[in-house]
Amino acid sequence: MVIPLALLLPLSPGFAPAAQVAQVAQAPSGGDPSRRFPLRREGGGTRTSCAARLVAHLVPQDGHVDPGPGGILGVIEGEASRAPQKRVAPLVLRWRDGWQIEAARSGASLRLVRLAGPPVAGEWFSFPACEGTAEPSAPPASSQLRPSPTGPSPAAVAARAADAGSRVALAELWRHCGGQVASQPLLAFWDFSHLADQLPASLPVLCSQAPPIAPRSPLPADGR
DSSP, X not given: OEEOHHHHOOOOTTOOOOOOOOOOOOOOSSSOGGGXXXXXXXXXXXXXXXXXXXXXXOSOTTSEEOOOTTOEEEEEEOOOOOOTTSOOOOEEEXXXXXXXXXXXXXXXXXXXXXXXXXXXXXXXXXXXXXXXXXXXXSOOEEEEEOOOOOSSSHHHHHHHHHHHHHHHHHXXXXXXXXXXXXXXXXXXXXXXXXXXXXXXXXXXXXEEEOOSSOOOOOOOOOOO
């Protein structure tokens, strides 16, 4: 059964739609990837069909979010190239103190990952592992994990409301792991309506749990 998102997510006061998600991963040696890739809610490139695959983070519009202890990170993954000679790559979710690899599949999906605890503040990235490594071959989806700001300033109040709205929305989506959600209201909620023509009418909700310390395991084989 396809669940219309509008039935699940009453718009929280002060919530600004947005997009970008990833997972914890310690930056491999070779420098800070944040120096190469600025915050952007959508990842992908045009050099190859693999690297051009849509990846979008479900975060507030400014790309900053506090997922909270045991919070959920959400990523929209578009369809892989239909070219038979192209390898379907796993999805890498990487942030400052860990990483996670989601099994490769050719179809579009909504990926949800529940964190084991509060992540270390810093950038997180999501991208297809086109080169078989945990390094992006094209600009990844990139967001900033950080604690909610404190204080009475309008900016701090708005940021806390956006963080709370994001957490509520992702928690509601988590309740439908293994099911499907309608794409149009999901995209509208996070201000991604311009992506509607790149996605099917509904998306399967695929959920996983991040381990306390992400294992340094090899990339999994292709899957569907």
